Amino acid sequence: xxxxxxxxxxxxxxxxxxxxxxxxxxxASPSFTFPITGYSMRWYAQIFSDPQLGSALWKSFWIAxxxxxxxxxxxxxxxxxxxxLGRKGRTVLEILCITPIALPGLFLxxxxxxxxxxxxxxxxxxxxxxxHVVLALPMLMIAMRARLALFDPNLEEASxxxxxxxxxxxxxxxxxxxxxxxxxxxxxxxxxxxxxxxVTAFVSxxxxxxxxxxxxxxxxxxxxxxxxxxxLAMVFTIAIISIALAIAAMKRATNLSSRDVA
Amino acid sequence: xxxxxxxxxxLAAPAVTYMVIFFVAPSLLLFSYSFWTAxxxxxxxxxxxxxxxxxIQSLLFLKVTLNALLIGLVTxxxxxxxxxxxxxxxxxxTRSKLIFYLxxxxxxxxxxxxxxxxxxxxxxxxxxxxxxxxxxxxSTPIEAFLFSxxxxxxxxxxxxxxxxxxxxxxxxxxIKKELIEASxxxxxxxxxxxxxxxAPNAAQGLIGAFMLTFILAASDYVTPQMVxxxxxxxxxxxxxxQFRKTGNWPLGAAQAFIMFALxxxxxxxxxxxxxxxxxxxxxKSTTILTQDK
Numbered sequence: 097x098x099x100x101x102x103x104x105x106x107x108x109x110x111x112x113x114x115x116x117x118x119x120x121x122x123x124a125s126p127s128f129t130f131p132i133t134g135y136s137m138r139w140y141a142q143i144f145s146d147p148q149l150g151s152a153l154w155k156s157f158w159i160a161x162x163x164x165x166x167x168x169x170x171x172x173x174x175x176x177x178x179x180x181l182g183r184k185g186r187t188v189l190e191i192l193c194i195t196p197i198a199l200p201g202l203f204l205x206x207x208x209x210x211x212x213x214x215x216x217x218x219x220x221x222x223x224x225x226x227x228h229v230v231l232a233l234p235m236l237m238i239a240m241r242a243r244l245a246l247f248d249p250n251l252e253e254a255s256x257x258x259x260x261x262x263x264x265x266x267x268x269x270x271x272x273x274x275x276x277x278x279x280x281x282x283x284x285x286x287x288x289x290x291x292x293x294x295v296t297a298f299v300s301x302x303x304x305x306x307x308x309x310x311x312x313x314x315x316x317x318x319x320x321x322x323x324x325x326x327x328l329a330m331v332f333t334i335a336i337i338s339i340a341l342a343i344a345a346m347k348r349a350t351n352l353s354s355r356d357v358a
Numbered sequence: 359x360x361x362x363x364x365x366x367x368x369l370a371a372p373a374v375t376y377m378v379i380f381f382v383a384p385s386l387l388l389f390s391y392s393f394w395t396a397x398x399x400x401x402x403x404x405x406x407x408x409x410x411x412x413x414i415q416s417l418l419f420l421k422v423t424l425n426a427l428l429i430g431l432v433t434x435x436x437x438x439x440x441x442x443x444x445x446x447x448x449x450x451x452t453r454s455k456l457i458f459y460l461x462x463x464x465x466x467x468x469x470x471x472x473x474x475x476x477x478x479x480x481x482x483x484x485x486x487x488x489x490x491x492x493x494x495x496x497s498t499p500i501e502a503f504l505f506s507x508x509x510x511x512x513x514x515x516x517x518x519x520x521x522x523x524x525x526x527x528x529x530x531x532x533i534k535k536e537l538i539e540a541s542x543x544x545x546x547x548x549x550x551x552x553x554x555x556x557a558p559n560a561a562q563g564l565i566g567a568f569m570l571t572f573i574l575a576a577s578d579y580v581t582p583q584m585v586x587x588x589x590x591x592x593x594x595x596x597x598x599x600q601f602r603k604t605g606n607w608p609l610g611a612a613q614a615f616i617m618f619a620l621x622x623x624x625x626x627x628x629x630x631x632x633x634x635x636x637x638x639x640x641x642k643s644t645t646i647l648t649q650d651k
Contacts, residue, residue, distance in 0.1 A: 180366030
């Protein structure tokens with residue numbers, strides 16, 4: 097009972113500040129105090145008429161999409177490699193593709209900035225995408241490592257012994273086992289990139305992504321407009337996470353089918 | 359077998375190449391930068407220790423570094439402590455998907471939005487002050503909520519707690535429920551069961567959760583800057599400024615590596631402390647216990 101109350105109190109601490117942002121985004125007056133005297137959509141109307149915001153949103157969307165695609169392709173190949181490599185190979189893969197998660201964004205941001213300047217590459221949306229992949233790939237590899245640990249290599253062998261071709265084995269055995277985790281991680285990469293701020297601040301040059309735009313607004317003043325943008329960003333994130341979770345939930349079904357094959 | 363390893367190497371190549379170019383190379387470059395010199399907006403390859411020496415001799419640097427380490431330690435301690443009940447609840451009491459999803463959503467919900475939320479909550483005209491005024495607890499708004507170490511701590515815990523919870527859950531999920539039940543059957547109290555069964559077995563994972571939260575919080579330069587006011591000066595902000603405003607990149611690089619070295623030092627201290635207190639050693643004895651059964 098005490099445990100449950102503690103858990104709910106901590107959850108309240110996590111959720112109430114976010115809920116208040118949503119609530120005040122509908123406040124008719126620009127003040128942040130209770131009682132709320134009237135509700136309106138005026139802040140939403142205002143953000144939709146802001147062309148700068150639209151452009152920032154659009155850029156973030158493309159950056160996140162490209163990040164997700166590149167992370168997915170690299171991660172898919174690396175995951176298939178993981179199944180075939182020995183201990184040494186796996187260690188190399190782990191050191192390169194998982195350790196960046198233990199480094200702060202600040203460190204990765206400045207080192208990528210130094211690389212770009214040393215090579216003489218102009219900072220642009222491309223440098224932002226390339227940097228976001230460095231953040232997203234380790235997240236995907238951690239999830240995949242946990243997933244692949246459950247993978248029995250004998251499954252592939254058994255399928256081959258039963259006369260299935262290499263392509264058929266891949267399609268019927270390997271793919272169903274790794275696809276849900278891979279795809280849900282790619283979707284999470286999108287969410288990660290869409291919200292990324294620290295690294296982006298160093299490698300964006302003059303490009304303004306959505307978090308950069310929110311940042312410049314936050315620094316100028318506390319405006320109720322930010323409540324509305326934040327609420328939209330949150331709704332968007334929840335939608336993305338729900339998609340990722342729905343895909344990950346397909347695991348159970350594929351587990352069953354793989355058992356049938358085995 | 360050999361051909362399968364070959365295919366493996368071939369498949370690993372893209373990711374490995376990518377990370378060598380965009381993770382290993384930049385890190386090494388940053389490291390060599392830390393020995394270079396900057397003179398009149400030009401960066402000259404060199405091999406001097408000036409950047410390191412002048413950093414650790416600067417009183418400002420030492421002060422803000424101490425501040426960053428304290429911020430990191432407090433945030434990591436509070437976050438791990440608060441994640442224990444949630445992780446325990448989700449692992450052993452109920453497998454509530456809803457609570458798990460709520461935590462996942464808060465972790466992925468915008469970083470800047472959460473800073474902004476606390477800024478508005480704690481400000482002079484913020485909700486906390488307004489509520490206290492209306493309740494008659496205070497007569498004038500308290501300005502000290504925002505721009506204080508308290509504001510930095512609360513906001514950082516709010517930001518990194520979901521991450522700590524997810525990691526503590528994965529550390530706890532490896533301990534079987536039967537072990538705890540057995541210990542409870544033998545007459546141990548719930549807290550005793552936690553201390554004697556869960557903590558030793560999850561110790562490695564808990565230290566991992568603590569360290570990652572520490573690294574993220576200690577190097578977070580945006581939150582302290584936005585809600586900490588004068589108490590928000592941290593090494594991260596100093597480093598970030600070197601790469602933006604004043605532009606002494608080699609100095610910034612050296613300071614980044616000092617922070618990196620300090621993180622490793624703290625990891626070593628914590629591991630040693632855990633071993634000395636018997637947390638990580640008694641892990642073995644519990645393992646033997648389970649094998650005997």
